[in-house]
Amino acid sequence: MNSMQRAWRSVIRKPIKTLLLLLVIVTISLLILCGMASRNASVQTQDNTRQAIGAGLRLDANERNRFKRIKEASEHFDENGEGSYGGVHQKIINTAWGPQWSSWADNSFDSLQMDDIKKIAAVPGIADYNITTVITPALPGNFNRIEDADNDQYADIGCVSLIGNRKMALDFNVLSGNVSIKSGRMVEAGDQNVCVISEQLAKANSISVGDALQFKNRRDPGNTTIYESTVIGIYQTKQLMSPKMSGDTYRSENIVFTDLRFPEKAEGYENDPLFEHAYFKIGDVDQYDSVKTAVEKIDIDWERYDLIDRNGNMSTMSSNFNDLAKISTLLIVITFIAGLVILFLIFVFWVKNRNHEIGVLLALGCKKVNILGQLLVEALIITFLSFAISFACAPVITEVAANYLVTQQTEQAQMQKDINADKVLTEYRESEQTVVGVNVAVTDEMMAFCGSGMISLVGASVGIAGISILRKKPKDILSELS
Amino acid sequence: MILEAKNVSYYYKSNKEALILDNVNYGFDCGKMYAILGPSGAGKTTLLSLLAGLDVPIKGQILYDGKPLTSKGLTAHRKYHSSLVFQNYNLIDYLTPIENVKLGGKGNPETLLGTIGIGKEFWKRNVLQLSGGQQQRVAIARALASEAKLLLADEPTGNLDDATAWDVIDLLKRIAHEENKCVIVVTHNKELAKEADAVIRMETHT
Numbered sequence A: 001m002n003s004m005q006r007a008w009r010s011v012i013r014k015p016i017k018t019l020l021l022l023l024v025i026v027t028i029s030l031l032i033l034c035g036m037a038s039r040n041a042s043v044q045t046q047d048n049t050r051q052a053i054g055a056g057l058r059l060d061a062n063e064r065n066r067f068k069r070i071k072e073a074s075e076h077f078d079e080n081g082e083g084s085y086g087g088v089h090q091k092i093i094n095t096a097w098g099p100q101w102s103s104w105a106d107n108s109f110d111s112l113q114m115d116d117i118k119k120i121a122a123v124p125g126i127a128d129y130n131i132t133t134v135i136t137p138a139l140p141g142n143f144n145r146i147e148d149a150d151n152d153q154y155a156d157i158g159c160v161s162l163i164g165n166r167k168m169a170l171d172f173n174v175l176s177g178n179v180s181i182k183s184g185r186m187v188e189a190g191d192q193n194v195c196v197i198s199e200q201l202a203k204a205n206s207i208s209v210g211d212a213l214q215f216k217n218r219r220d221p222g223n224t225t226i227y228e229s230t231v232i233g234i235y236q237t238k239q240l241m242s243p244k245m246s247g248d249t250y251r252s253e254n255i256v257f258t259d260l261r262f263p264e265k266a267e268g269y270e271n272d273p274l275f276e277h278a279y280f281k282i283g284d285v286d287q288y289d290s291v292k293t294a295v296e297k298i299d300i301d302w303e304r305y306d307l308i309d310r311n312g313n314m315s316t317m318s319s320n321f322n323d324l325a326k327i328s329t330l331l332i333v334i335t336f337i338a339g340l341v342i343l344f345l346i347f348v349f350w351v352k353n354r355n356h357e358i359g360v361l362l363a364l365g366c367k368k369v370n371i372l373g374q375l376l377v378e379a380l381i382i383t384f385l386s387f388a389i390s391f392a393c394a395p396v397i398t399e400v401a402a403n404y405l406v407t408q409q410t411e412q413a414q415m416q417k418d419i420n421a422d423k424v425l426t427e428y429r430e431s432e433q434t435v436v437g438v439n440v441a442v443t444d445e446m447m448a449f450c451g452s453g454m455i456s457l458v459g460a461s462v463g464i465a466g467i468s469i470l471r472k473k474p475k476d477i478l479s480e481l482s
Numbered sequence B: 001m002i003l004e005a006k007n008v009s010y011y012y013k014s015n016k017e018a019l020i021l022d023n024v025n026y027g028f029d030c031g032k033m034y035a036i037l038g039p040s041g042a043g044k045t046t047l048l049s050l051l052a053g054l055d056v057p058i059k060g061q062i063l064y065d066g067k068p069l070t071s072k073g074l075t076a077h078r079k080y081h082s083s084l085v086f087q088n089y090n091l092i093d094y095l096t097p098i099e100n101v102k103l104g105g106k107g108n109p110e111t112l113l114g115t116i117g118i119g120k121e122f123w124k125r126n127v128l129q130l131s132g133g134q135q136q137r138v139a140i141a142r143a144l145a146s147e148a149k150l151l152l153a154d155e156p157t158g159n160l161d162d163a164t165a166w167d168v169i170d171l172l173k174r175i176a177h178e179e180n181k182c183v184i185v186v187t188h189n190k191e192l193a194k195e196a197d198a199v200i201r202m203e204t205h206t
Helices: A003-013 A015-053 A063-074 A114-121 A199-205 A262-266 A285-296 A312-353 A355-363 A368-420 A444-465 A474-481 B044-052 B074-081 B097-104 B109-115 B132-145 B162-178
Strands: A055-061 A083-085 A088-095 A098-105 A126-133 A136-140 A160-165 A179-184 A194-198 A212-216 A226-237 A255-259 A275-282 A305-310 B003-011 B019-028 B033-037 B059-064 B082-085 B150-154 B182-187 B198-201
Touching: A003 A015, A003 A368, A015 A312, A015 A368, A015 A444, A055 A063, A055 A114, A055 A285, A063 A088, A114 A126, A114 A275, A136 A262, A160 A262, A194 A199, A199 A226, A226 A255, A226 A262, A255 A262, A275 A285, A285 A305, A312 A355, A312 A368, A312 A444, A355 A368, A355 A474, A355 B074, A368 A444, A474 B044, B003 B044, B019 B044, B019 B059, B033 B044, B033 B162, B044 B082, B044 B150, B044 B182, B074 B082, B082 B132, B097 B109, B097 B132, B109 B132, B132 B150, B132 B162, B150 B162, B162 B182
Parallel strands: A160 A255, A194 A226, B033 B182, B033 B198, B082 B150, B150 B182
Antiparallel strands: A055 A275, A055 A305, A083 A088, A088 A098, A126 A160, A126 A275, A136 A160, A136 A212, A179 A226, A194 A255, A212 A226, B003 B019, B003 B059
């Protein structure tokens, strides 16, 4: 009877010993698989979520450069300080207190330049772009705005706020997750004379998608010209948008998203738009740095602009999920170390408990290496049985464990965000950190790694514990037993 | 002469002062049963261990077929030249009688178990379910399964009642005479020792 036959009989005829080891190996295997699946899920989730959140570059006008250009323009005015140059105008107004200089600039002076925007949008890696106009007040025509009855409206200009967008889906309020469509659709590039209104405004005026809204130029004293816009969507907000200025004109419910060129019409400056921001969405967030470098190399007057990173949440998300990946790796390492110790102790106990058998086999002329081989075969038989159980249970258990870890991590990130919420006053809103694509799959590679890891672990444990067998003398064992 | 102890001395390494065996010389032939008789501590089991190749003497040597046991290794001696029967049977507890006998060597286990009087109904039971006498018979069958010329038994009747003990001694005697084996039995029992072809008396070393 050889070692293999003895090993098989020992496994099936000593069920308690077998079940104990089976339980331990199943537990260790499942912990390793959980760790690996969580790590994999975190990396995948991180990638998916980063791609889903997206990242981009924001183009704003540079304020310091604006003053510089005003100063340069003023050098071209006459000796009285009056004149027009490059969209900047200055005029003397006689008042009761004496002459006063009144200065103003055309929209073209302050606006982002469409040519520059198009050059940036053409850079490889830029998937899409949006242009947002300055908030433009316009008087409501055939509808009433939302007003706070307790507010004195004397100082308010009685308008609603228009925000023009080339592509509303890339508006910062939408990207942040605060604004979403309740019915209808958002403004798309190429739309003309369309708008998306708040659910409150729609409800208060019984406006539906497809209705036409009328606006009037607040600077037109007679309010003679009507600017009509078709409602294509109704939006909702998670929380009210921060007003840019005081007064009901700028309150969240009165913000109307329009197509890009509508606000300039409603303000009476047709063909002189004032583009405040441009946002360039980067197709593959992993290419963020290279795309940004390519954008910076474009030949435009960069002194006029600020190019702002809009990928803050990428690093937040990365750090959160890197932590999860680290925890998962730590779980695997700890499980391996603890597994080695536990298995070693189990096999030491095995060897000690089977002293009699080892002594008899040695007395019968069995080689020590064969006895060690028998223990290894027994352990491996149980290990393979454990694999069958572990791999069968793994998909369910790892999903529960990994989802738990991912949820914990997301909750922790949210908690941290809430704690920091009141610390800094900022208009900037991070994009929503909705975790998408949590895919906890136990792959063949994971099973192969777990399997080979466990076999190595069992082999090492049996080997270390079996050193005592190699040192045993049959006479000592048998004397001890008798 | 199949087996010979030549100037064999032995002491435990933990107590070098206490000499267990002191210059023992003796030769053993096939076809005979030898009884090693003596009081406790006389070194009977130690001598049997050395003859079985479970240990090596401190001085002198054990020769098998004229060659030292160490020449081919003690493990080979235990596997091919000698077979052992112990007082406490030393069967493997998770194996059946048939499987235990198979451990001993290539001999047919069913035939051997039948020969020594273990009924067929016991062959596939767990060995721990057998009586002491039956377990000792299984141990003897295991020893017989080996083609070894030597059968060494350490107090084989120590745990058995008188009737069973006599059966076992008869069996060992028969094995020596009918199968031309060299059977060496360590025993306290002088009556049983009388059944042997030769008795080796050992005294406590002073």
